[in-house]
Structures are given as C-alpha cells and as structure tokens.
Amino acid sequence: MFKPVPVAIGLRYLRAKRRNGFISFISLASILGIALGVTALITTLAVMSGFQREIRDRMLQMAAHATVSGYGEPLQDWQRAVKVALEDKRVDGAAPYIEKISLILSANSQPAMLRGVVPAQEDKVSVLGQKLVQGKLADLQPGSFRIVLGRELAVWLGVSVGDDVLVALDDFRSSPVGGVQTMKRFKVSGIFEAGYNEFDKGLAVVNLQDLQRLLRMGDGVTGVRLKMHDMDQAFDVARDLATKLQAGDPRSGFRVSDWTQDNANLFRALKMEKTVMAILLSLIVAMGAFNLVSSQVMLVTDKQADIAILRTLGLTPRQVMQVFMVQGSLIGIIGTVSGVLGGILLTLNLDRILKGIEAVFGVQLLPEDVYYITGLPTDLQASDVGTIACVALVMAFLATLYPAWRAARTAPAEALRYE
Structure with missing residues (x-):
C-alpha cells in the first residue's frame, strides 16, 4: 500500500x-x-x-423539579394551577404545598423547614412515602396535627413515633399583651430516611390543611410543586404554566423556580x-x-x-x-x-x-x-x-x-x- x-x-x-x-x-x-x-x-x-x-x-427524590408560587402572597386558586399543569404532557405530577421555617422543640431544639402536603397527592411529586421507615404518610389526616420527621432530626430531638414535639413558626399574631408567636404541639406519626442530610435533619412534614389553619391562610398555599418526565425541561415547563395562569388572571403575579436555581450554589x-x-x-x-x-x-x-x-x-x-x-x-x-x-x-x-x-x-x-x-x-x-x-x-x-x-x-x- x-x-x-x-x-x-x-x-x-x-x-x-x-x-x-x-x-x-x-x-x-x-x-x-x-x-x-x-x-x-x-x-x-x-x-x-x-x-x-x-x-x-x-435531592430530587424529595424536592420538586420546579415550583410555581404566588408572587409575595399565597396562591389561592391552586386547584386550577394543578389542573393546568397536568394538561401539559411534559408534566408527570403536580401537587400543592406550603413551606414555612420553624423551630421544633423537644429534649433539644432544631430549626427545620416545615412542609405542608396533601398525603394523597405527595406520591406524584416525591418519594416521601417510599422513604418512610416508620409510620405511614396516610396518617397525616386533617385536624390530627401529626408530623413526620427525618431520621436525623428525630434522633437529635430525642423523639420517636408516638412522642410529641412543639413546633414554633416565624409567624406572630396580635393579642392584648402584644405579639404572640404561633406555636402548636404535634404528635410524631412517622420517620423517613432520604439519605440526604438536608432533608433528614432539616425537614418536617405535616398535613396541608393543618398548616393552613395555623397560618390562617384560608385555602391558600405557597405554590404548586411539579415533577417532569425530563427534569432538564423543568424551568421551561414551569414558565409556560406561569404564563397560562397569568393569562387567566392578569392581576396575579407568579414566581417560577426550578431545581437548578434552588440548588445553584x-x-x-x-x-x-x-x-x-x-x-x-x-x-x-x-x-x-x-x-x-x-x-x-x-x-x-x-x-x-x-x-x-x-x-x-x-x-x-x-x-x-x-x-x-x-x-x-x-x-x-x-x-x-x-x-x-x-x-x-x-x-x-x-x-x-x-x-x-x-x-x-x-x-x-x-x-x-x-x-x-x-x-x-x-x-x-x-x-x-x-x-x-x-x-x-x-x-x-x-x-x-x-x-x-x-x-x-x-x-x-x-x-x-x-x-
């Protein structure tokens, strides 16, 4: 050659x-x-x-791929937001949520994110139900004021299923003697282990309606959590949903975020x-x-x-x-x-x-x-x-x-x- x-x-x-x-x-x-x-x-x-x-x-097992929330105020018409989201073929699941910073007290105290969810819809956007090592997500019934804790959080607080914890929220209401911090006693009904420290030591889950009552939000929620078939499309899908909701109610504003923004650092x-x-x-x-x-x-x-x-x-x-x-x-x-x-x-x-x-x-x-x-x-x-x-x-x-x-x-x- x-x-x-x-x-x-x-x-x-x-x-x-x-x-x-x-x-x-x-x-x-x-x-x-x-x-x-x-x-x-x-x-x-x-x-x-x-x-x-x-x-x-x-991280994404417990966190949403994207969220659409009210801009500066609770999202009231969340049922419509869920319906519009599920009409998009790129969306695998949608569910409302409330998130509020709290301080959980027992033998010790620990700040944690308190998340209100609808137990029947939570499986559509996360694997929380599959990560429970004790108890069931269905035990979070409205009015029962029960709470599910991460394993490390429960160990730090020194509690197990059946024990009570005191939840203090960064929310104050007026009274004759001045501002009073919102506090409520919850019974531990379950413990989960996600294998991610941010959730295992920094997340507590309660029923959505219980948290609405504590915060006097009426039927409002923080926003709607979305799960995508393709997580890389999260921001585009959430933005499209916000645009559709804005068209239905021009006076409302919406804030869109996805998993890359929430965990950018x-x-x-x-x-x-x-x-x-x-x-x-x-x-x-x-x-x-x-x-x-x-x-x-x-x-x-x-x-x-x-x-x-x-x-x-x-x-x-x-x-x-x-x-x-x-x-x-x-x-x-x-x-x-x-x-x-x-x-x-x-x-x-x-x-x-x-x-x-x-x-x-x-x-x-x-x-x-x-x-x-x-x-x-x-x-x-x-x-x-x-x-x-x-x-x-x-x-x-x-x-x-x-x-x-x-x-x-x-x-x-x-x-x-x-x-």
Missing part, C-alpha cells in the same frame, strides 16, 4: 531498534506517562460525575471542583508530553547522520519535519488510546476493585453511615472521555513541533563531517 515518504520513514523509526537504548526508554516513559494521565483523568471525572449524579438524584461548587480536579490531573498528561519532547530531541540528535543522508537524497526540510512529527504523534496516539481503554476498563470495574481492597485489608473505605452510599458511584460520560482524548492528542502534537523543527534545520554537511 502506498505511503507518503515522511509517514513511511516515521513508522520505520518507531519500529526500529535504536542504538541508544536510553532513547527507547524515554519514549516508552512518554507513552506510559500519557496513558496514566488519561486513565487517571477519565476515572476521576467519572467518579466525580457519579457523586454529582448521586447527590442530584437523592451546590451544583456550581460541584462543577468548579470537577473543573479544578481536571486541570490538576491534566498536569500528569503534560508530564508525559514533556517526556515526549525529551525523547524526540534525543532522537533527532541520534539521527543526525540519517537526516543528512535523507536531505542529500532530496528530502526537503518540511518533509524531514514531517518525519519526526509523524513519529512523535504516533507515540502520543498510542499513549492516548491506551489511556482511554485503561480508563474505561478501570471505571467500569472500580466498584469491584474497591470491594476487593476492602476484603483484602479488612477496612471499609466508604462507610454507609457517613456517605449514605453502599458503593462507589461512577458516571462515565462520552463527552468527558472525548475531551480528555482530544486534550492529550493536542499536547502530544505540540510536544513534537520543536524537535521536528530542530531536525529540519540540520545542515547535511555539518552532520556528515565526522561520520
């Missing part, structure tokens, strides 16, 4: 045994350095993406952490590229006579440059491909490797009571793998430019003088 002369010579140099074995060792070190860097990058970013997905999924921090880690681990690939520069410079020095002979046979400086660029780029390609394959295989088997290490050394690297997970989550994304491979190839290509340019400047007469 026909090959261009620079390509044929470059391939020949890659396969040929060299007189200086140290150059071959440096070339092998370059391949290993690039491969290890790519492997480490792919595996690390897959683990970080896995943790990010795990946090997002656990968390996801921004996770993204920043992933980016910084990628930059730091890219230095491993850069070290491999520097080794490639060293090996190519030494190769050019070792091949001075060969370069001179090629020049006398008619090879132009540009073609000489292409010879060493081909040879160096092939080293980069081999290292990158090896690293991509190694990274994919390591990521896919990382959980098994972790369990093997735990079994051999008798340790638990990820205790469930600390991390709320039973394994090492990974999320191997094609975009990350592609980006890492492209960065490694670009680094390898740039590393060949100076040695190849130096080879092109070799003077044939000077190189052959002492041969």
Whole structure:
C-alpha cells in the first residue's frame, strides 16, 4: 500500500531498534506517562460525575423539579394551577404545598423547614412515602396535627413515633399583651430516611390543611410543586404554566423556580471542583508530553547522520519535519488510546476493585453511615472521555513541533563531517 515518504520513514523509526537504548526508554516513559494521565483523568471525572449524579438524584427524590408560587402572597386558586399543569404532557405530577421555617422543640431544639402536603397527592411529586421507615404518610389526616420527621432530626430531638414535639413558626399574631408567636404541639406519626442530610435533619412534614389553619391562610398555599418526565425541561415547563395562569388572571403575579436555581450554589461548587480536579490531573498528561519532547530531541540528535543522508537524497526540510512529527504523534496516539481503554476498563470495574481492597485489608473505605452510599458511584460520560482524548492528542502534537523543527534545520554537511 502506498505511503507518503515522511509517514513511511516515521513508522520505520518507531519500529526500529535504536542504538541508544536510553532513547527507547524515554519514549516508552512518554507513552506510559500519557496513558496514566488519561486513565487517571477519565476515572476521576467519572467518579466525580457519579457523586454529582448521586447527590442530584437523592435531592430530587424529595424536592420538586420546579415550583410555581404566588408572587409575595399565597396562591389561592391552586386547584386550577394543578389542573393546568397536568394538561401539559411534559408534566408527570403536580401537587400543592406550603413551606414555612420553624423551630421544633423537644429534649433539644432544631430549626427545620416545615412542609405542608396533601398525603394523597405527595406520591406524584416525591418519594416521601417510599422513604418512610416508620409510620405511614396516610396518617397525616386533617385536624390530627401529626408530623413526620427525618431520621436525623428525630434522633437529635430525642423523639420517636408516638412522642410529641412543639413546633414554633416565624409567624406572630396580635393579642392584648402584644405579639404572640404561633406555636402548636404535634404528635410524631412517622420517620423517613432520604439519605440526604438536608432533608433528614432539616425537614418536617405535616398535613396541608393543618398548616393552613395555623397560618390562617384560608385555602391558600405557597405554590404548586411539579415533577417532569425530563427534569432538564423543568424551568421551561414551569414558565409556560406561569404564563397560562397569568393569562387567566392578569392581576396575579407568579414566581417560577426550578431545581437548578434552588440548588445553584451546590451544583456550581460541584462543577468548579470537577473543573479544578481536571486541570490538576491534566498536569500528569503534560508530564508525559514533556517526556515526549525529551525523547524526540534525543532522537533527532541520534539521527543526525540519517537526516543528512535523507536531505542529500532530496528530502526537503518540511518533509524531514514531517518525519519526526509523524513519529512523535504516533507515540502520543498510542499513549492516548491506551489511556482511554485503561480508563474505561478501570471505571467500569472500580466498584469491584474497591470491594476487593476492602476484603483484602479488612477496612471499609466508604462507610454507609457517613456517605449514605453502599458503593462507589461512577458516571462515565462520552463527552468527558472525548475531551480528555482530544486534550492529550493536542499536547502530544505540540510536544513534537520543536524537535521536528530542530531536525529540519540540520545542515547535511555539518552532520556528515565526522561520520
């Protein structure tokens, strides 16, 4: 098969045994350095993406994909809002809610978000009913003034099912002696465990009508929670719903938020952490590229006579440059491909490797009571793998430019003088 002369010579140099074995060792070190860097990058970013997905999924099990609430005042016509939302095919479920900051008191005290829900509709927008480890969501009957607590919140308060807690709201009513804080005693009827600290220690759930009575809201609610078939469409769907409600009542204002806005700081921090880690681990690939520069410079020095002979046979400086660029780029390609394959295989088997290490050394690297997970989550994304491979190839290509340019400047007469 026909090959261009620079390509044929470059391939020949890659396969040929060299007189200086140290150059071959440096070339092998370059391949290993690039491969290890790519492997480490792919595996690390897959683990970080896995943790990010795990946090997002656990958070969205209990939180709404999007909410539509009244602007500055309770949403009164929430039945119509739910009806309009369910007419949208992108919406999987809709339910009203009330949220109010509260202080829950028992043996200890703990601030928590008090959420009023309709038990029969809550399963449409969250998995609260499935996360109950004690009691039933259906026990939250109107007028019963019962409450469901997160497990960590219940432990901190020192209560269990059947005990009473005192709920103090940041709501005051006037009385002959001045402002009186709204307080009510609730009976604990259930305990849930979501596996996410924000909910397990910071959320308490009561019946919607009970909270309406305490806050004297009438039939008003804070808003409507939405669950989507595709969570990435959350903001667009909520905005469309607010527009439809606004058209039906032009005097009303609505506020729209989605899960990315409600947790913007968390996801921004996770993204920043992933980016910084990628930059730091890219230095491993850069070290491999520097080794490639060293090996190519030494190769050019070792091949001075060969370069001179090629020049006398008619090879132009540009073609000489292409010879060493081909040879160096092939080293980069081999290292990158090896690293991509190694990274994919390591990521896919990382959980098994972790369990093997735990079994051999008798340790638990990820205790469930600390991390709320039973394994090492990974999320191997094609975009990350592609980006890492492209960065490694670009680094390898740039590393060949100076040695190849130096080879092109070799003077044939000077190189052959002492041969």
